[in-house]
Amino acid sequence: MDFMVFQYPMITVQACLDGLLLGILFALIAYGMALQWGVMNIINIAQGDLVILGGYIAYFMYLYGIHPAWGVIVSPIIMYFIGVGIYKLVINKVVDRDLFISILATFGISILFMQLMNFAFGADVVLANSGYGTTMLFDNNVTLPNSKIFSAVISIVFAIGLVIYMKKSKLGRAIRATAQNSRAAKILGVDTEKVYAATFGINAALCGVAGALISITFTIHPYMGLPYTIRSFMIVIVAGLGNLPGVAMSGMGLGVFEEFADYILGTEFRIGAVFLLLVLILVYRRFKLSRKREYLK
Amino acid sequence: MSKNILLYSAILIFGLIAPFVFPAFKVQLSILCVLIVLATTWNIQGGEMGYNTFGNILFYGLGMYLCASVQVGMFFPLAEWTESGGEKTFVHTPAQFFQGMAVGLVVAAVVPTIVAGLIGYAILGLRGHYFAICTLGLGVAAGEISGGIEIIGAGQGFTTPPFPEVGGLEARGEFFYFLSFGALILTFVAVRAIYSTRFRLILNAIRDNEDKAEAMGIETMKYKIIGWMVSAFFCGLAGGIMGGLVGYIDSTDVAFDGREMGVFMVLMAILGGKGTLWGPVIGATVFHIFKEGFWTFFLGWQYVALGVLIVVIVIYFPEGIMGWLREKYPEKFGEVIDEKDRKAQVELK
Numbered sequence: 001m002d003f004m005v006f007q008y009p010m011i012t013v014q015a016c017l018d019g020l021l022l023g024i025l026f027a028l029i030a031y032g033m034a035l036q037w038g039v040m041n042i043i044n045i046a047q048g049d050l051v052i053l054g055g056y057i058a059y060f061m062y063l064y065g066i067h068p069a070w071g072v073i074v075s076p077i078i079m080y081f082i083g084v085g086i087y088k089l090v091i092n093k094v095v096d097r098d099l100f101i102s103i104l105a106t107f108g109i110s111i112l113f114m115q116l117m118n119f120a121f122g123a124d125v126v127l128a129n130s131g132y133g134t135t136m137l138f139d140n141n142v143t144l145p146n147s148k149i150f151s152a153v154i155s156i157v158f159a160i161g162l163v164i165y166m167k168k169s170k171l172g173r174a175i176r177a178t179a180q181n182s183r184a185a186k187i188l189g190v191d192t193e194k195v196y197a198a199t200f201g202i203n204a205a206l207c208g209v210a211g212a213l214i215s216i217t218f219t220i221h222p223y224m225g226l227p228y229t230i231r232s233f234m235i236v237i238v239a240g241l242g243n244l245p246g247v248a249m250s251g252m253g254l255g256v257f258e259e260f261a262d263y264i265l266g267t268e269f270r271i272g273a274v275f276l277l278l279v280l281i282l283v284y285r286r287f288k289l290s291r292k293r294e295y296l297k
Numbered sequence: 298m299s300k301n302i303l304l305y306s307a308i309l310i311f312g313l314i315a316p317f318v319f320p321a322f323k324v325q326l327s328i329l330c331v332l333i334v335l336a337t338t339w340n341i342q343g344g345e346m347g348y349n350t351f352g353n354i355l356f357y358g359l360g361m362y363l364c365a366s367v368q369v370g371m372f373f374p375l376a377e378w379t380e381s382g383g384e385k386t387f388v389h390t391p392a393q394f395f396q397g398m399a400v401g402l403v404v405a406a407v408v409p410t411i412v413a414g415l416i417g418y419a420i421l422g423l424r425g426h427y428f429a430i431c432t433l434g435l436g437v438a439a440g441e442i443s444g445g446i447e448i449i450g451a452g453q454g455f456t457t458p459p460f461p462e463v464g465g466l467e468a469r470g471e472f473f474y475f476l477s478f479g480a481l482i483l484t485f486v487a488v489r490a491i492y493s494t495r496f497r498l499i500l501n502a503i504r505d506n507e508d509k510a511e512a513m514g515i516e517t518m519k520y521k522i523i524g525w526m527v528s529a530f531f532c533g534l535a536g537g538i539m540g541g542l543v544g545y546i547d548s549t550d551v552a553f554d555g556r557e558m559g560v561f562m563v564l565m566a567i568l569g570g571k572g573t574l575w576g577p578v579i580g581a582t583v584f585h586i587f588k589e590g591f592w593t594f595f596l597g598w599q600y601v602a603l604g605v606l607i608v609v610i611v612i613y614f615p616e617g618i619m620g621w622l623r624e625k626y627p628e629k630f631g632e633v634i635d636e637k638d639r640k641a642q643v644e645l646k
Binding site: 043045090093094097099100101103104105107108109110111112113114115116118119226230233237266268269271272275276278279282283285286287289290 | 349419420422423425426427429430431433434435437438441442444445556560563567598600601603604605606607608611612615
C-alpha cells in the first residue's frame with residue numbers, strides 16, 4: 001500500500017480523469033442492463049461476456065487490417081442478432097419465471113460464452129491498437145490516451161441516441177409501455193414477445209459498442225466478463241431503474257473509485273475491491289431499507 | 298421404518314467396503330462424498346429456505362485454506378512453507394500430520410461458521426436476486442483477495458502437506474476416503490435430524506412467505522442465520538478435506554472456484570430436486586457419474602457442456618429428479634390423491 005496519491009496531486013488528477021472516462025463506458029453497459037431489467041425483469045449474468053464478445057469482433061477487424069474504430073458500427077449490428085438469438089433460444093423461456101431461474105440460466109450462458117471465446121480466440125490478453133496517440137496535460141504530468149477520449153465521446157453519442165430513440169420511435173414507445181405494464185400493453189396490441197426480443201437485442205448491441213470501445217482503450221480476455229456484469233449491476237442498483245443521469249453519475253463514480261483502489265491497494269486487489277464494494281452497497285441498502293420498515297411499524 | 302433401516306445400513310455397508318472393492322475409484326468416491334455434502338448443505342439455503350446462494354463456496358474455500366494453514370502453521374513457519382512452494386524442506390512426521398489435520402479440520406469447520414454468522418447478519422436481510430448477486434460477489438471477491446495475500450501463497454498457490462509414509466501405498470486414498478465418508482455421514486445425520494424438527498417447517502415458512510412468517514411471530518432473521526451457519530460448518534469441513542485430497546490450493550481454481558464447485562453445488566441440488574432430503578444426494582451422485590463418465594469425451598469442451606447442461610436443467614427440468622418422481626408416483630411420497638379431483642384436473646388440461 002502506498003500513499004503516492006496524497007503526495008503527488010497530479011496522480012490524483014490522473015486517476016480522476018481515467019476513472020471518469022472509464023466510468024462513462026461502465027454507464028453504457030449499465031444502461032443496457034437497466035433496460036432489460038426494467039422491461040423484462042431479468043438480470044443477465046452474461047452481460048459482461050456479451051461485452052467481451054463485442055470486443056473480440058472489433059479486435060478481429062483490427063487483425064484483418066480494418067481500423068478498430070469501425071467496430072463501433074459493425075459490432076453492435078452483429079451483437080444485435082446474437083442477442084435476439086439468445087433471446088429466442090433461452091431467455092423467452094425464463095422471462096415469466098422466478099428471477100433465480102433467469103440468473104442461473106444466464107450464468108450458464110456466461111460459462112458457455114466464456115469457454116467458447118476461449119476456444120475461438122485463445123486465452124491471451126489482447127487489445128486492438130487504434131493508433132490515436134496520447135495527449136499530455138499539465139506539463140506532461142498527466143497522460144491521456146486519445147482513444148479513451150474517443151471512447152467516452154462515442155459512448156455518450158450512443159447513449160443520447162438511444163434515449164432519443166426510446167422517446168420518439170414506435171418501438172421505443174412499445175418498449176416503454178411493456179416496461180410499465182406488460183399485460184396492458186399486450187391488450188392494447190403490442191406484441192410483447194417482439195418487444196422483449198428487441199430489448200434483449202438492443203442490450204446486446206449496447207454491449208457490443210462498449211466491448212469494441214474497451215478493446216480499443218483497454219484489454220480484453222475471455223474470462224474478464226463477470227466483473228463487467230457486477231459493475232453494471234452495482235451501477236443500476238445505486239442509480240435505480242430508469243434513472244439515466246443517475247446511471248451516468250454512478251458509473252463515473254465507480255470508475256473513479258476503481259482507479260483509486262488501483263493506486264492505493266495495488267492492481268491485484270482491483271477486482272476484489274469492486275466485488276467487495278458491491279457487497280458493501282447491498283448491505284448498506286439493506287440496513288437503510290430495514291430502517292424504513294421500522295418506521296412503518 | 299424397517300425399510301429405512303435396511304436402506305441406511307445397506308448404504309453404510311457399501312460405503313465401508315467400497316474402497317476395498319473398488320480400489321481404483323477411491324479418489325472419485327471421496328470427491329463424490331464431498332460433492333454430496335456440498336449439495337446437501339446448499340439445499341438448506343436454496344431448497345428449504347428459498348435463499349439461492351452462490352456464496353457457499355466462500356466457506357468451502359475458507360475451510361480449505363484454514364485447514365492447510367493450521368496443519369502447516371502448527372509446526373513450521375507458514376510464510377517460508379508457501380515461499381518454498383511445496384519443496385520438501387519441511388517434512389511432517391506422521392504424528393504431526395494427523396494432529397495437524399485434526400486441529401485443522403476443527404478450525405476449518407468452526408471459523409466459517411462464525412464468519413457465516415457475522416456475514417449472515419449483514420446480508421441475509423437481502424431478498425431474492427439481490428441476495429443471489431451479493432453472494433456471487435462475495436465468492437468472487439474472496440477468490441480475488443486471497444489470490445493477493447502473500448502468506449497463503451498468493452497467485453502461485455499453496456501446497457498442502459504431503460501424506461506421511463505410513464501404512465503402504467493405499468493408505469493415503471483410504472485415509473481421505475474414510476475422512477470424507479465420515480463427513481458425509483455426519484452431514485447427512487445432522488441434516489436429517491434438523492429436517493425432522495420444527496426448524497425445517499420454519500425454513501419452509503420463510504421460503505413460502507417471509508413477511509407472513511414474521512407476522513406469525515417467527516424471528517426469521519435468527520433462523521436464517523442459524524441455517525446458514527449449519528451450511529457453513531459442513532462446507533468448511535468439506536473444504537478442509539478436499540484441500541488435503543487435492544494436495545494443492547489455488548485461490549481461484551481450487552478454493553474459491555465459483556465457476557466449477559460453486560455452480561456444481563447449485564446444479565446438483567436442482568438436478569436432484571430442491572427442498573428434499575434425498576434430492577441433493579441423488580443429484581450429486583448422478584452428476585458425478587455423468588461428469589466422470591463423459592467428461593473425458595468432451596476433450597476440453599467440458600465447460601461448454603457444463604454451460605449447456607445448466608441452461609437445459611434450469612429451463613426444462615427445474616423440479617429435479619425427486620420432483621419428477623413425486624409427480625409420477627405421488628402415493629410413494631405419502632400424498633393422498635382424490636381420484637375425482639385428479640380426473641377433474643386432467644379434464645381441465
